[in-house]
Amino acid sequence: MKETFDYRNNLKQILQKTAGDERSLKNGLAAIKAVLGMVDSQSTAAQKTQATQTANKEIKQLLLGISQLIKSPGSNAAQKQSLSALHRLTFDQAIAKQYGSELAQLEVAIQQSTVTKEEVNQQVFEQAIKPNKPKRDYRKGKRYTVIRLVLGCDLINDNNEIVYTLTEKQIHQFNLTSGDIVEALPEPVTSHYEASILLVVGHRELATTEFDKIEEFKYAVVQGGTGHLAITHDIHGQKLRIRGKSIVLPIDASRYQTDDTPIVDGSIVDLAWYAGDVNLKKNPAQAIKLRWIYQLDQPQVKPKTKKKKIKQANSESKITKLALDLHYQRVGIAIGDNQNEVMLESIVRRYNGIPVAIDAFQGKKKLMDRQIQTLDLVILVTAFAAHDSTWNIREFASKYHVGFAVSSSKGYQAFERALYRAANGLPAYEGNQTITYETE
Structure with missing residues (x-):
């Protein structure tokens, strides 16, 4: 191991031998500058060595991940290992400057790696010949x-x-x-x-x-036509800003064609990026990642036969739609044991909301706290909620200023009216009071 240069004794000797005359002072000053120059060069060399060692470590992890990805295409673990090392490499300004575009292309290639037919067949074969294992003990x-x-x-x-x-x-x-x-x-x-x-x-x-600090931009709205999609703001109209500057983030929908939910005009997504990514200044699109795509149901196709179409039209004409547009707000449905969850979620989607199920029967208090603080509205269905959960939900809704209302039954109309009250800041309970529900 190379010894560190100790400059303190040298400086002490120089000062002791420096007299008060002009020539001696000049010579002493020149000697001190020479010693400090040696210290600075040694410190710079040590920093460069440390940076090189860190970069070599990340390159090794990247190569190991890519090697595993070649052996097992589409391997989730190999993709994560490769991307994690690649992202850390981009933090090095020298590497990002020299190989930024190549690393960006490599990142796209890693993300697009999919499981091959041969790999699937191999996994199916291996699973078939393996003996059944006992269920996991949670x-x-x-x-x-x-x-x-x-x-x-x-x-x-x-x-x-x-x-x-x-x-x-x-x-x-x-x-x-x-x-x-x-x-x-x-x-x-x-x-x-x-x-x-x-x-x-x-x-x-x-x-x-x-850990690396991460910044988020939640509920971003995708806008534009095919091949020209971009993000500029979220569902509340807040602009996408990076370090105080508003930006337009282009979205390449082709990168997400293999996902269950495609990217189209009107899609709602979450964005995230590392706060220290050097690409944020010159090329934000390279640093910002699309973290999540929310599933928004499209109108379903009507039945084929004429008789069924007529019956469907008649049944829909009896259902009065309230004058309510949630504008893709997150709506928590506090209900126990998933009772009637599908029907209630369809009501939320009918009014352009994003449903989020909350277990109000056996839900843990800490988990409820974390869920409710991310919501815009929460509807409590008391017919399927435990008594202690009812108080917890009311407490957290008030704490995080989340719109709150109670549906005393599991019926369609009761839940729909509770949704209307929560969205418009009306009383949580309907009771015997007269509340006007405007319709379209």
Whole structure:
């Protein structure tokens, strides 16, 4: 190991030998500058060495991930490992400047890697010949700390080692942040996932050096025609800003053709990016990632026969639609054991809302707190809610200024009216009072 140059004794000797005359002072000053120059060069060299070692480590992880991706195309774990290393490489300004465009192309190629037919057949064959394993014991879930990524998250153990990497689809419902403590179980070998989260059990504050800061832009609206989609604002009209500057973010819908929900004009999405990404200044589109696409139901096709069409038209004419447009607000449906959940979700979608199910029968208080703080409205169906959950939901709705109303029954009209009251700031309970519900 190379010894560090100790300059303190040298400076002490120089000062002791420096006299008060002009010549001696000049010579002493020149000697001090020479010593400090040696210290600066040594410090700069040490910093460069450290940066090189870090870059080499990330390059190694990137190559290992790509090698695994070649062996197993579409492997979720290999994609996450490769993308994680690639993103960290872009933090190095020298690397980003020299290889920025190539790394961006590599990132697209990694994300578009899909499972081949041969790989699927191999997995099916391996699964067929393996003996059936007993069901997993959910009491054996281990605890891990969450490190949030732009897409998905890492689960680390007490030794700060990454044990699992999960996808955005797996963790979206938990609304996780860095520092959350979760219980998780490993998925079977045949699964595309590494592990599954059982529940959130706590949170601990992490040092800023333990995770990369992430910024979000939620409920962004996609606008434009085919091939010319872009994002400028969210559902509330707030503009997309990066470091105080409004931007127009182009969206390449072809990158998401394999997803269950396509990107079209009117789609609602969440965006996220690393706050320290060097691309934010010159090329924000390279740094910003599309984290989530919300599923918005399209109008269904009517039955084929004339008789059925007539009956359908007659039945719809009897249902009066309220004068209500939720403008893609998130609406929590607090109901127990998924009772009538599908029908109630269809009512929310009918008025252009995004339904979010909340278990009000056996729901945990901490989980309810995390869910409700992300909502715009919450409707409590008391017919299927536990008594203690009712008080918790009212408390959290008031705490986070979330629109709140109560539907005393599971009926269509009762829930629809509760939705109207919550959206318009009317009394939570209908009771015997007279409330005017405007219709279209």
